[in-house]
Amino acid sequence: GHPLLEKVNDAITAMKKDGTMAAIHKKWFGVDPEAGTSTVAPGPIPQ
Structure with missing residues (x-):
């Protein structure tokens, strides 16, 4: 990897x-992100 x-x-x-x-x-979309989505929930690096 890099x-x-x-x-x-x-x-x-x-x-x-x-x-x-x-x-x-x-700020950009005008709404809060949904809980549990990849926008707010840390997760493993996609391979």
């Missing part, structure tokens, strides 16, 4: 946990 993959995934996971991703979603 040498930055783990760092980027960790940053995205942190953004999901602290609500940043949900805030970005609401």
